[in-house]
Amino acid sequence: MILVGDVGGTRTRLALARRVGEHFEITGIEASPTTPDIAAKVARFLDGRKVEAAAFGVAGPVTTERAIRLTNADVTLESDELARAAGVGQVVLVNDFRAIAEAIPQLCAGDVRPCGGGAAVAGEPALVLGPGTGLGTAIASPDANAWHVIQGDGGHADLAPVDDEELEVWRQLRRTHGRVSAETVLSGPGLERLYAALAGRSLDAAGIDAAAWRGEPEAVRAHALFTRWLGRVAGNLALVAGARGGVYLAGGILPRWSSRFDVAGFRRAFEDKGQYAAWLGAIPSSLITHPNPGLLGLAVMARARR
Numbered sequence: 001m002i003l004v005g006d007v008g009g010t011r012t013r014l015a016l017a018r019r020v021g022e023h024f025e026i027t028g029i030e031a032s033p034t035t036p037d038i039a040a041k042v043a044r045f046l047d048g049r050k051v052e053a054a055a056f057g058v059a060g061p062v063t064t065e066r067a068i069r070l071t072n073a074d075v076t077l078e079s080d081e082l083a084r085a086a087g088v089g090q091v092v093l094v095n096d097f098r099a100i101a102e103a104i105p106q107l108c109a110g111d112v113r114p115c116g117g118g119a120a121v122a123g124e125p126a127l128v129l130g131p132g133t134g135l136g137t138a139i140a141s142p143d144a145n146a147w148h149v150i151q152g153d154g155g156h157a158d159l160a161p162v163d164d165e166e167l168e169v170w171r172q173l174r175r176t177h178g179r180v181s182a183e184t185v186l187s188g189p190g191l192e193r194l195y196a197a198l199a200g201r202s203l204d205a206a207g208i209d210a211a212a213w214r215g216e217p218e219a220v221r222a223h224a225l226f227t228r229w230l231g232r233v234a235g236n237l238a239l240v241a242g243a244r245g246g247v248y249l250a251g252g253i254l255p256r257w258s259s260r261f262d263v264a265g266f267r268r269a270f271e272d273k274g275q276y277a278a279w280l281g282a283i284p285s286s287l288i289t290h291p292n293p294g295l296l297g298l299a300v301m302a303r304a305r306r
Contacts, residue, residue: 001017003016003042004017004026008252009132010072010188014041014042036076039078042054051086053302055305058095077093079091097136101126101297103300113287115267118283121244123143129248130254131190133252176193176197188252194226195222198221228268235272235273239280243283247285248286255287
């Protein structure tokens with residue numbers, strides 16, 4: 001049995017994974033608010049149960065495998081402390097979107113929803129990104145024998161306006177929040193910032209979603225701009241990565257939107273790259289619908305490191 005943990009800026013999920021044939025089964029998921037006492041949570045979760053390996057995906061930048069500090073929470077995970085709590089010699093400690101990218105080869109057809117484009121080109125890089133508490137990104141570069149994942153923090157790259165509407169909103173965000181990164185807009189808190197810039201009042205992300213589904217103009221416009229900017233950022237990253245192997249969308253927000261996600265609006269912005277429009281138009285995009293891709297990827301990594 002393998003212990004896997006997804007530590008996000010808002011929620012922490014712990015679970016057990018076991019190999020079933022060529023795939024992994026995730027069981028016993030326990031969710032709680034993210035707090036500094038992660039090692040204590042691990043010990044309570046296991047409650048004396050033995051595991052053969054452990055892996056943790058963390059919503060923060062990786063500079064060493066010994067410790068990761070979350071970007072959007074005052075929490076640091078230390079590998080030695082987690083290993084002691086789990087009763088193993090060492091743990092895998094990686095960025096949470098690397099974990100999601102590691103899961104891609106494990107996903108079945110029913111675990112993804114096609115969102116436009118052509119067919120993936122075998123052997124070419126793939127891109128994974130998604131908005132949640134922050135905006136996560138990762139690139140996978142496959143070869144004949146392995147699936148190599150490059151973890152990064154593309155969500156903190158600058159966000160640029162492309163048309164007059166975006167420029168107007170971008171200027172408002174700049175006045176209110178200073179530097180505007182992709183994550184400034186493309187996250188749960190970012191959706192709230194975007195709505196405030198448009199409506200002149202505050203509303204939490206769940207309230208914005210509900211208002212948009214009711215057809216309230218400011219919320220509908222916030223969703224539309226969010227989707228458009230997500231498409232632009234995904235297109236930029238696909239160009240950088242050469243992601244002809246496909247673009248995979250994950251995170252906490254888009255699965256919640258489900259069928260209401262404006263695929264056409266996303267694809268228009270994704271492909272809006274001048275002479276590279278046709279090149280991007282051929283790249284398939286998919287929404288990951290598997291409920292726990294990060295936990296699945298962590299199981300893959302923990303198994304490989306044994």
